[in-house]
Ligand SMILES: Nc1ncnc2c1ncn2[C@@H]1O[C@H](COP(=O)(O)OP(=O)(O)OP(=O)(O)O)[C@@H](O)[C@H]1O
């Protein structure tokens with residue numbers, strides 16, 4: 001049967017395949033190292049609860065979005081419109097909440113008269129985000145336009161619509177109760193809610209990606225859509241579903257921000273889509289689809305926030321964070337590309 | 347039908363197939379297919395007996411791939427009938443052909459390179475966890491991996507099954523995974539499109555071995571599309587030659603030389619040999635060469 005020459009040849013290639021796990025471990029090691037250095041250099045400030053919470057809060061956005069983008073990149077997709085979807089969803093949520101608050105002026109603001117519209121606004125924000133995701137996925141599946149171009153176009157359209165709707169102005173007026181109870185509140189008075197939500201989203205999606213048929217088929221679709229199609233998998237439906245997931249998470253991030261600031265910010269999200277892709281790719285998920293995982297995404301999301309806070313505490317310019325993250329991104333993609341070449345060369 | 351049942355049925359059938367009594371695994375009658383102005387198939391008859399390796403030969407453009415796609419349910423035909431194990435079938439989509447027991451190994455393999463061999467074997471037909479977890483969509487990786495090991499061992503393929511990406515396997519090992527996948531699900535017919543085209547000598551030998559095992563140990567019928575006549579003589583029991591969308595020759599491999607096959611494929615000069623071979627095919631099977639008038 002298969003010759004021993006085959007088996008000998010396999011050995012180094014098995015190592016290459018396993019080196020993917022090595023990349024996740026390397027990035028974990030890098031994170032531990034960064035963390036340890038800051039902790040040693042400035043234990044009192046860096047390890048303070050306020051600072052760690054700050055890192056968690058600033059990473060929570062990227063974590064939530066990164067969980068969805070991990071699914072998307074594994075399935076061979078890409079979404080540049082995440083920031084625009086956040087803006088649009090935030091405007092929807094804030095308008096509904098602000099309208100209800102204004103209508104209740106002077107009345108008894110406690111209880112369901114207030115919380116009904118707040119919950120409604122939140123759900124509407126997430127629903128609208130999901131719909132934009134479905135729109136992205138459908139355009140890509142139906143027209144075959146590459147995701148990069150399709151979502152670049154939809155980013156421009158969605159942001160433009162939000163700006164037209166708001167005249168380019170922020171939408172304020174969401175109830176301050178939302179901010180005190182939830183946006184700045186803590187679960188059991190301990191952990192800030194945005195961090196709790198990010199943790200729940202990441203853990204649930206991690207389990208789904210690693211254990212379910214949905215997750216397994218996304219890997220297959222990203223690796224070779226034609227083989228997935230021939231295996232009877234409805235590739236189009238899975239593609240739309242995964243863009244919808246990213247849209248829904250963008251809606252969720254929008255609602256959390258409205259709760260934190262009582263305002264929908266129209267001009268604050270231009271870099272977030274790229275920051276999220278950066279975090280996911282640093283974490284070892286392939287830009288070429290079919291490979292990756294949630295563990296790496298968690299680390300990849302924490303590294304930029306950790307670097308920023310550490311540099312600030314050490315009195316260095318926080319902008320060094322950009323330089324460092326850019327270099328790590330370059331290395332991560334170079335390693336991935338090298339591995340792909342090695343594998344396809346044989 | 348369970349594996350043992352199908353093997354038993356096939357064994358019984360193959361003993362009877364020499365005298366033509368058995369129900370054919372596949373019977374294609376008068377199948378035509380046009381692409382706008384091109385008539386790719388002009389009425390093809392083809393009969394594959396139970397537990398035989400049947401070679402489908404023909405020059406470029408003869409219609410081999412078109413016929414395969416029709417039998418795989420990827421393309422629909424215009425006229426004619428297709429019977430699988432005596433039951434007439436109408437394939438509207440690939441899943442219909444699969445449900446009828448036909449599995450296809452495409453020339454470009456169609457495996458997912460970053461998944462393990464085990465995951466590839468079960469792609470699209472995953473084994474789910476029992477109980478609530480299964481209802482929630484959880485897959486049973488362990489069961490799939492074990493079944494894959496068993497399947498590959500039965501076929502005699504020395505291929506690592508878990509913790510390895512298919513992309514890290516050699517061409518022959520990948521082909522083994524693709525064949526194992528087909529044989530895991532196919533109950534009537536396995537179609538292979540040029541399975542050794544990209545392989546070296548040793549790997550070609552192992553894939554041909556694999557094909558024999560499908561026939562001898564699984565009792566499956568194999569339709570082998572190939573340009574490689576040595577391969578055909580090594581494994582095939584019978585062969586059908588297509589030319590310009592028609593079958594021009596069906597014969598026992600034992601009754602012909604490669605010159606006969608080549609002249610049938612090209613419509614070449616050695617007509618005497620071809621006529622002889624056709625005559626033997628006449629006596630042997632209902633799939634006779636068509637009267638080309
Ligand atoms: N999708 C299509 N559209 C138009 N014509 C087609 C299409 N597919 C096949 N044909 C034509 O049908 C005829 C048979 O093609 P087919 O691919 O079945 O031949 P083949 O025997 O597989 O040849 P090869 O050995 O080159 O693979 C050819 O003339 C081909 O040009």
Ligand SMILES: [Mg+2]
Pocket residue numbers: 410411412
């Ligand atoms: Mg062909």
